[in-house]
Amino acid sequence: MASIEFRGVVKVYDKKNLVIDDLNLLIEDGSFTVLVGPSGCGKTTALRIIAGLEEVTKGSVLIGDEDVTKKEPGDRDVAMVFQNYAIYPHMTVKENIEFGLVNAKVPKAEREVVVAAVLKQVGLERHVDEKPSKLSGGQRQRVALARAISKKPRVFLMDEPLSNLDAKLRNQMRRELVELHNKLKTTFVFVTHDQIEAMTMGDCIVIMCDGRIRQKGAPQRVYNDPDNVFVARFIGDPGMNVYPMEGGGFFGFRPRKVGFAGSGDNGAGVDASGDDGPADNASGDDAVSWPGRVAAKEILGSEVLYCVKTKLGDVMLKTSSAGRGMDDLATVSVPRKNLVFFDQNEDRVRDENEIRRLAGGRLGA
Amino acid sequence: MRFFRSHAALLFLLPALAGILIFIIYPIAYSFHISFFDWDMISGKKTFVGFGRYEHLLGDPKFIQVIVNTVVYMFSMVAVTVALALFLAAWLNKSSLVHNLAQTAIFTPHIVSTISVVLLWMWVMNPDIGLLNYVMEKMGVDRLLALFGIKKMMWLESRTTALFSFIVIGVWKTLGYNTLVLLAGMQSIPGQIYEGAALDKASSLRKFYKITVPLLSPSLFFLLIVNVTSSFQTFESVNVISKGGPLNSTNMMVHWIYQTGFEFYRISDSSVGSVLLLLIIGLATYSNFRLLSNKVHYQ
DSSP: OOEEEEEEEEETTTTTTTEEEEEEEEOOOOOOEEEEOSTTTTTHHHHHHOOOOOOOEEEEEEEETEEESSSGGGGGGGEEEBBBBOOOOOSSHHHHHHHHHHHTTOOHHHHHHHHHHHHHHTTTTGTTTTOGGGGHHHHHHHHHHHHHTTTOEEEEESSTTTSSSSSHHHHHHHHHHHHHHHHOOOEEEEEEHHHHHHHHOOOOEEEETTEEEEEEEHHHHHHHHHHHHHHHSSSSOOOOEEEEEEESSSSEGGGGGGOOOOOSSOOOOOOGGGSSTTTTTOSSTTTEEEEEEEEEEEEEESOOOEEEEEEEEEEEEEEEEOOTTTTTEEEEEEGGOEEEEOOOSBBBBOHHHHHHHHHHHHOOO | HHHHHHHHHHHHHHHHHHHHHIIIIIIHHHHHHHHHEEOTTTTOEEEEEEEEEHHHHTTHHHHHHHHHHHHHHHHHHHHHHHHHHHHHHHHOSSSSSHHHHHHHHHHHHHHHHHHHHHHHHHHHHHHTTOOHHHHHHHHHHHHHHTTTOOOOOOOGGGGGTTHHHHHHHHHHHHHHHHHHHHHHHHTTTTTHHHHHHTTTOHHHHHIIIIHHHHHHHHHHHHHHHHHHHHHHHHHHIIIIIITTTTTTOOOHHHHHIIIIHHHHHHHHHHHHHHHHHHHHHHHHHHHHHHHHEEEEOOO
């Protein structure tokens, strides 16, 4: 077990492509940290730098209290699960796991014990002597996982390990990984572009964009209290509705925090008060509303996601009532207390007076 | 109409089957046939002798030497070209100006016609005006050889070195192709497997033997079969350089078959040679498959 620390890490590819720009990050010992961001944001590079598969251009990397910047990948005491598993296709499941142990000169008797234990842990006991080509995608993933566990590393690195699995299996593996983390209590660093994976698995989320960290924090905190427009839009499914304001800066609200106003519809008689969301009673003086027309409707099961075209732009609205149909006229309404404000630089405005001033003004010219 | 429907496949295959039948199956069968006769090409008299010509030839030390030459040549060619190509490919498996130039240089002999290659090497190996002896003299190697009582390397003109010289030429000609095949095989091994191995603490040597070689096994096996077959069939270089000499030391099966049949008009003996060569190549290929195919890893 160990913490990981980036100190002023810069990574430049081919002398011109800046991938990571002055990264300073402390990944705490025993945490399940998720690096998340759109493709090309530098999250995988950051992970590969921890593994030692990528050299830093500037700065240093520490695992525990030890500077590993110049160490070989094999000497860092880390294990990694790759996106396409990277298990050895010509070796059996057992040989795959044993390979690293043999290289580390673990005696045969001990190897047998470790292999049996990790195979049991991932539920592959019956496939010991099979070649990977005989296994399903999920089973291969487990081989990769077993190989990582067998090394008892200080740090587990995972590079989008679930992206090649189908949706059902992905959900299951997500839970299993969380359980595994609870059992091993080792530091996990998990890279993904999928914010749902990040939200559901991590106890700490690091949101990256263009080689820089945009926000770091617990999932709930990052969701409720985004530091900037990028994080607000990236986290959440769908992300926050964010619109520019007249005098510069931006304001936004979550799709779950906006509702249909009781009037202005096409007479279908369905009232926003029928909604049970936080946007209930979203009318009156303390709310702002915009008339619009329903442009898209997605039924998600327990909830319905609407896209309403207003003069603000497209407003995403999540509610539990499915009363509106396509092309219905509808007015969306948000309580002023649900609004979030950002300044010209897209950074969050947290000053109380400033918020009061902005919230009282005309919104969405 | 019904006949056409059920036998349409046969009809479409007919042109190809006819070609195989006329140009491959029939000649093989006819060679077997001739090999059991004593056929005098001048009088045209054909007498059945059973295995008579086989017994005669297999008792002839000159013919045995041709078989031995062929087998020695084949083994040396395969061992040297495949092993050397493996190491060259491992070295060339990077992209830089030097590597690309080296790759081109190594591959070039493959696209040059065998006759040109042979003529070039006949000059290089010429004892008096050849490049090889000149370079050796400049480097002082000839003085080293003098210690062993060797005055001058005769290369293709000495019974002791001629076959060796043939092997050198053959290796030079084949190496590029083998290297290219292995290089292509290496480039299809996903890089992440090596990264996984790096995290598994594998040394470069272990990565080479435990990952590169096994994952290359389909290419290696392919080269083995192709090189065994083509080495057995060496003809041009023997015909152009030495006609089998000096003293039969470089005569090989295909050339011997040609010489015996079309220069000495002993068509029966020539057919016996063909049949034996067919059996030898068949045996070699069969044993390759039997011994190695379970060690070959296909993705």
